[in-house]
Amino acid sequence: MPISTAIFWPVIAQVALIHAIYFLMLRRRYGAVRAGTAKASDFWIPAIEPEPSATVARSLINQFELPVLFFLVCTLLYVTAGVSHAVVAIAWLFVLSRFAHAYIHVTSNRLRVRQRLFVAGFVLNFVLWIIFAVHIAGF
Template sequence: MPLVDKLLILAIGAQVFLAIAILVLMGRERVPRVMSGEIPVADIAVERSGYPLKARLLSNSFDNQFQLPVLFFVGALLLLQLGFVSWVDVLLAWLFVALRIAHAAIHVTSNDVPRRFAAYSAGLAVLTLFWLWLLIRILLVPSA
């Protein structure tokens, strides 16, 4: 397997482990409070407002890992399937993942909305470039 493929797979793995890390942190915030009775199950059965702020921030950040990253996963898997992975793809993939980590870090700490929006927008821009680069190459490859 070429090095660029391995590096792209590592970027995919890093994004997956970001989601898992947020999920674990969210569980550490939620489960003990529910188990101790501090938060009645009825208060959180339908919505999250019964949880403290930190748990809600983690929950929102976790939900966000199933928005833009899904488009990243589809593109990355398509690249691997087609055998089109290049160093540009790897660079854009890792930049996207780094921006997702920054976005999540802001989301679950200060939750500074302008900074969080900047990280999100930068990630969206990188993801857009990732897809444009992929589509250009697919459309320019002569068909057999």
């Protein structure tokens, strides 16, 4: 596999995470309705959603914030032939930070740990953007 297309494996992994969180949210919502702790109509207004599914819903929202910038920078690096082994490694580290962040979010939801994982992912994403900027500047 050429290194240029290797950038898409972390992208695919991030997309798989998003799908897994959707599945988990559906399971928790159906579980809440079956257990009688929620009615189907409760999900019309997320403010009254039961906590177990609300944390998953919030985690899902997180996957459409910082990861959107990740998807874009990976695509731009590919289009401009800026993919390298280092870029792919950083992309994988970003995705691993997102998996860990999502896991903490939907399990213990320990804010201090979640925050550190978010910051790690934020920094890794920023590094990818710096690499892209340096690449297109021709340095």
